Amino acid sequence: MNLEVFEGAVTAEEAVQASYLERQRRLYMYVDLRTDGVRLDLFRHLPEKELHILSNQISVACNGRNGVTEKLARRLEYEIGIPFGFFDQPLPARELRASLARGVRLVRKLAKYDLDQQWMKRSKNKITQVMGAAGGYRGVSKTLYLEVIAALKPKKEDGLSALARIGAEALSSANKGKPDAREKAMEKLAETTKGIPLYAQVLADLEGKKIG
Known part of the structure; x- marks a missing residue:
């Protein structure tokens, strides 16, 4: 077994458990980078029964805090066709x-x-x-x-963001002397605020006043 220093491990048991979890992380990374997260793609050459057993072992190892034991790591390396001890070394x-x-x-x-x-x-x-x-x-x-x-x-705007943006467009158009652009902005504002009483009231107030 490759000896590594695991920060926070005080006892030998804690170091062993930390090594299990580190192999788990390296296995995840290897599968994600080489097969886009589909780990079974690495083992489809196995007979169906062996594939089923190994798949269950990997699922247990990758869920929760179980981790990958040294024995399972060596088996995975053998079946994948990568060097012995690969999962005890950092990836490139x-x-x-x-x-x-x-x-x-x-x-x-x-x-x-x-x-x-x-x-x-x-x-x-x-x-x-x-x-x-x-x-x-x-x-x-x-x-x-x-x-x-x-x-x-x-991202879809929520009603308040849309009101603020379209209202600003209408005000800017009015200040620049572009009535057609202002009318289009007000139409968009009416469509955006349809069915929302508060916004509808704001729109009615705007329509009743000269902007700018």
Whole structure:
């Protein structure tokens, strides 16, 4: 077993448990970056019965605080075809930095944009993957990054934001002596505020007064 120093581990048992969780994180990252989060793609060469057993073992290891034991790590490395001890070593730094940068960029974009509803319905696991990537626990491949970017949609304004924006457009148009533009803005304002009593009253007051 590769010896690593795990911050916060006081006893040997705590260090062993920390190693299980670190292998779990590395397995997640490897699967996310190499197969876009579909871990079974790594083991489809196995007979169905063996695939089912190994899949259950991985599910247990990846859920909660169980982690990946040394025995399971060696089995996974063998079946994937990667070097012995791979999951006891950090993944390539360049690959990790690129994934982290993608994750941070996507989280920032998600604060400014909405996601296509149809994409969201079929991609809940991918959303979890993206949110975890910003903290370095999950990975985002270039393929997933581009997929999420393609699913971004402009955020819908709430009624108050729309009222403020369109009202400002109407006022600006009036101040610039553009009555046609003002009328169009007022029509948009009427459509936006339809069915909202308070906004409708504000609109009526505006229509009864000269703007500017």
